Amino acid sequence: MEQDINSEKLILNAAKEVFLEKGFDGARMQEIADRAGINKALLHYYFRSKDNLFDAIFKDAFEQFLPRIAGIMTTDKPFFEKLEFFIDTYLNMLSENPHLPVFVMHEINRSPEVLINIIRDSGFNPEALRSMIKKEVKAGTINPVDPVHLIVNIIGMCLFPYMGKPILQGFIFKNNAEDYQKFLTERKKEIKKFVINSIRKKV
Amino acid sequence: MEQDINSEKLILNAAKEVFLEKGFDGARMQEIADRAGINKALLHYYFRSKDNLFDAIFKDAFEQFLPRIAGIMTTDKPFFEKLEFFIDTYLNMLSENPHLPVFVMHEINRSPEVLINIIRDSGFNPEALRSMIKKEVKAGTINPVDPVHLIVNIIGMCLFPYMGKPILQGFIFKNNAEDYQKFLTERKKEIKKFVINSIRKKV
DNA sequence: AGTTGGTTTAACCAGTTGGCAAAATTAATA
DNA sequence: TATTAATTTTGCCAACTGGTTAAACCAACT
DSSP states (O other): OOOOOOHHHHHHHHHHHHHHHHHHHOOOHHHHHHHHHHHHOOOOOOHHHHHHHHHHHHHHHHHHHHHOOOOHSSSSSHHHHHHOOOEEEEEEHHHTTTTTHHHHHHHHHOOOOHHHHHTTOOOOHHHHHHHHHHHHHHHTTTTOOOHHHHHHHHHHHHHHHHHHHHIIIIIOOOOOHHHHHHHHHHHHHHHHHHHHHBOOOOO | OOOOOHHHHHHHHHHHHHHHHHHHHOOOOOHHHHHHSHHHHHHHSSSSSSSHHHHHHHHHHHHSSSSOOOHHHHSSOOOHHHHHHHHHHHHHHHHHHHTHHHHHHHHHHHHHHHHHTTTOOOOOOOHHHHHHHHHHHTTTOOOOOOOOHHHHHHHHHHHHHHHHHHHHIIITTTTTTHHHHHHHHHHHHHHHHHHHHHBBBBO
């Protein structure tokens, strides 16, 4: 069986839930303890302070937030396949963690210096993406574009549907949750179509 | 002269600053009072509670956050001009209120029901945008696109550069504030180019 | 059974924070 | 000037919250 659930993991799971929902300032140690089904003092036994616990969650969340590009870059698949894989992967991650973007950006905004230090060595290398796109421009696969702008365009189009869920669902879809969900599933092909239409070189 | 600064306005200005920076949970009534240069009790004299004060700020912020489309729609300018004007206007607003998007989305996320009620009648009509885009598709000006996806694409590309400032400045631009600023100014033409490239009908 | 070490809990504390009541000050009106 | 009303401040409090301490519990080993 070994259903010997370990307390540290219980705490981390509950803490991630609460912090992502409420943010650091809105989160309560008591609520984290309750959701983990343990005593509040145990939080301080495993993690010394609220800040410590938060840092663990934030570091983890931020690494999840950064696009995982290493795996895609190394393959020798054609560029547009890489692009589609990138969009698929990122949207899947967001579907599983819809609160992630707002959480990361709100917290990093609250105290940039401190949090930037926590994530300094997150092993994200934008230079690789940059040079890949430049190569494709040179090869004539795609129109000349600034790589950074292209990346920001794509990320922006992926993030907003999730970050703006209450706004979109409430204003555009008249509180119809199904319509919103359908919209999310359409997103994959829509973003791909939109991007490829924009950058693919016409003959 | 009439520099008879009225206290209510002083409070509202300070409150907007603090709430946008720290969010509801992170904001302190004392700090708002300090920034307004008045006594804390005066906050409760003009606005009964922290919630009341926040609601006033949030309602205002949300209306600012929604794209102002009424003025654009009524003109008889060609579609692409309207589009460019829309992007210019929205990016200008964001330059003046860079904290707005994260603030609105974090707070609306914290308690959707309550805040949705506050902004119920904000006079934003997505249907007008929708039908305008449909008309252009029918007229053959642009490729067939789902209007909602197009709008979400554009808004997403506008928002992310501002919401992700610390991330972009820290990771992409190696903490070079000038490079980030230059990037922001480039955004206008880059978004326009990207969108128009994607949807303009080729002959 | 007794001992030892790690784990969990109950009880409590000190600092903070939103909010209030009453006094004090200023402005307006008679 | 006297009086009334509006605005501002001082001083305070009750509730909440992160954190601590000491006791209780529990498994493993002797």
